Amino acid sequence: MSNILTIRGLKVAAPNGAILVDGIDLDLAPGEVLGLIGESGAGKSTIGLAAMGYGRGGCRIVGGSITIGETSLMDGSRATREKMRGARIAYVAQSAAAAFNPAIRIGEQIVEGALYHAKMTRPEAEAWKLELLKTLQLPNPETFGDRYPHQVSGGQLQRAMVAMAMSCRPDVLVLDEPTTALDVTTQIEVLALLRSLIQRYKTSALYITHDLAVVAQIANRIMVLRHGKLVEEGTAEQVLEAPREDYTRMLVAERQGNLSNAVTDHPIGEVLLDVKAIDAYYGKTAVLENISCQLRRGETLAVVGESGSGKSTLARCIAGLLPTSSGMISFDKNRLERSYKKRSKEELRRIQLVYQLPDVALNPRQTVGEIIGRPMKFYFGMHDVPREKEVARMLDLIGLPQEFATRLPGALSGGQKQRVCIARALAAKPDLIICDEVTSALDPLVAEEILKLLKSLQSELGLSYLFITHDLGVVRRLADRTLVMQRGKIVEQGATAEIFQPPFHPYTEELVISVPELRRDWLDDVLAKRKVAV
Incomplete structure (x- = not known):
């Protein structure tokens, strides 16, 4: 059987001439799933996009051949490549929120591909859209497409993006970290549905991820990449x-050790943040109900729960981005105004927020140096020369080369963008950093470096962290205490070691069993335990 996708000697260069992908050969058979594994910057996404004849952020394909079926993308015209994209090969991005047009209803964005690439009639496209929405188990499929992207949860939007990619009935899907930003329970559902969809429609796929446990559930073969x-x-x-290479063994060992308890003793002081009985609404819908918690100086409080549980909403209330309707938030014994607009400049500086999605958190028209340097100028009035030196120091601190200061965000990988977000928060020299899924976009080795950095800064500067995450392995290794949320309410809170020791609260147990394990039959086992039918 001939390959549906064949790549030989692929070489991709950055705008400055640096080689990002060097001499990659790749074969993908019909109906096969090939996993691309490696740390941030390994070239995974670059290869996935190159398979479509596309270079991101000014990157250029400077060598090799790419063939889909019998069609060569490199020898053909630009019109040939554009004709293949969508019709024969489609892309599912890591950040669905950044991929959808916020001003167009979801359903219209799904049928667009079917109308343009598959040349379906409007009734045919609408019928195919409905079948996809039902297959992906989206709620109320008959009316789901009438919503705008901001009106659905992250997990629902990710599934809608899969429907959009499948709307043209492509031969190949490029799945670029499709479950990375999802909580563990939602990830299970999306992963199972992806596997079912691929099997049902006999679609081939390149599955790009940094999570070995996730790719183990869906891939037939795996390619491990590093430095292109x-x-x-x-x-x-x-x-x-039975990994043969040291680097692969290191990745496997890192994933297997990700569930160990490794929080070390460090000084914890007086109460810094005190949240008392707050409620919050989006319009008339209650999203937080009677939330109370405390965070001390030098302490890490993890907030866990599935998508829609209110984790990020709590962060927004603390940062003053969403006014509370009742209750009180105090910081360093002083009551905070409900809106950030009424808070002092010093209060704004002392509480910094690192967002979940770096794609939408960074200004695409500003260089990395401008992004990191802005808090230095705003809070401390730092001028050009000292600011440039401090930006260079911050880049060293987060493990990025100093020449990145002149790059635009579009030239960075997802993990590199997230590190820039962390550096921007650190540039304000805060007392509290609210970390909203800051490691979800990072591969295990880079995530471990970021966690070590955060712990080191905490010990050195006495920083406090409110750490929102769906990665329970990270929680066990970083958090002193954990708060578990469900549907806008606190299920339980306490010392991390106690929260994750049996007997579990029923909801906490559901989160625990949903953490991916490094074995091929794990997904089927957890679906059976949770009684999820796919």
Whole structure:
């Protein structure tokens, strides 16, 4: 059987001439799923986009061949490449929120591809859209498409993006971290539905991820990449159970050790943040009900729960981005105004927020140096020369080369963008950093570096963290205390070691069993335990 996608000697260069992908060969058979694994900057997404004949952020394909079926993308015209995209190969991005047009209803964005690429009639496209929405188990599929992107949850929007990619009935899906930004319970559902969809429509896929446990559930083969080169390739079983290369063994060991309790003793002082019985609404809908918690100096409080549980809403209330309707928030024994607009400049500086989605958190027209340097100028009046030196120091601190200061966000990987977001928060020299899923976009090794950095800064500067995450492995290793939320309410809170020891609260147990494990049958086991039918 001939390959649906064949790549030979692929070489991709950055705008400055640096080689990002060097000599990659890739074969994808019909109905096969090939996992691309590696740390941030390994070239995974670059290869996925190159498979469509596309270079992101000014990157150029400078060598090799790319063939879909019998059609060569490199030898063909630009019109040929554009004709193949969508019709034969489609892309599912990591950030669905950034990929959808916020001003157009979801349903219209799904049928657009079917009308343009598949040349369906409007009734045919609408019928196919409805079938996809039902297959992906989206609520009220007959009316779901009438909503705008901001009116659905992250998990629902990610599934809608899969429907948009499938609307043209492509032969190949490029899945670029499609479940990374999702909580563990939602990730289970989306992962199972992706597997079911691929099997049902016999679609081939490149599955790009940094999570070995996730790719183990869906990939037939795995390619391990580093610095744009192939490290190891084999069946999923071979790579996971008997890795040949040191780097692959390191990735496997890191994933296997991700659930250990590793919080070390560090000084914890007086109460810094005190949240008392707050409620919050979006319009007339209650999103937080009677929330109370405290955070001390030098302490890390993790907030966990599924999508829509109110984690990020709590962060927005503390930061003053969403006014509370009742209750009180105090910081360093002083009551905070409900809106950030009424807070002092010093109060704004002392509480910094690192957002979940770096794609939409960074100004695409500002350089990295301008982004990191802005808080320095705003809060401290720092002038050009000292600001440039401090930006260079911050880049060293987060492990990025100093020459990144002149790059635009579009030239960075997802993990690199997230590190820039962290550096921007640190530039304000805050007392409290609210970390909203700051490691969800990072591969395990880079995430470990960020966690070590956060812990080091906490010990050195006495920083406090409100750490919102769906990664329970990170919680166990970083958080002193944990708060579990469900549907806008607190289910339980206490010392992390106690929260994640049996007997569990029923909802906490559901979160625990949904953490991916590094074995091929894990997804089927957890679906059976949760009684989820896909």
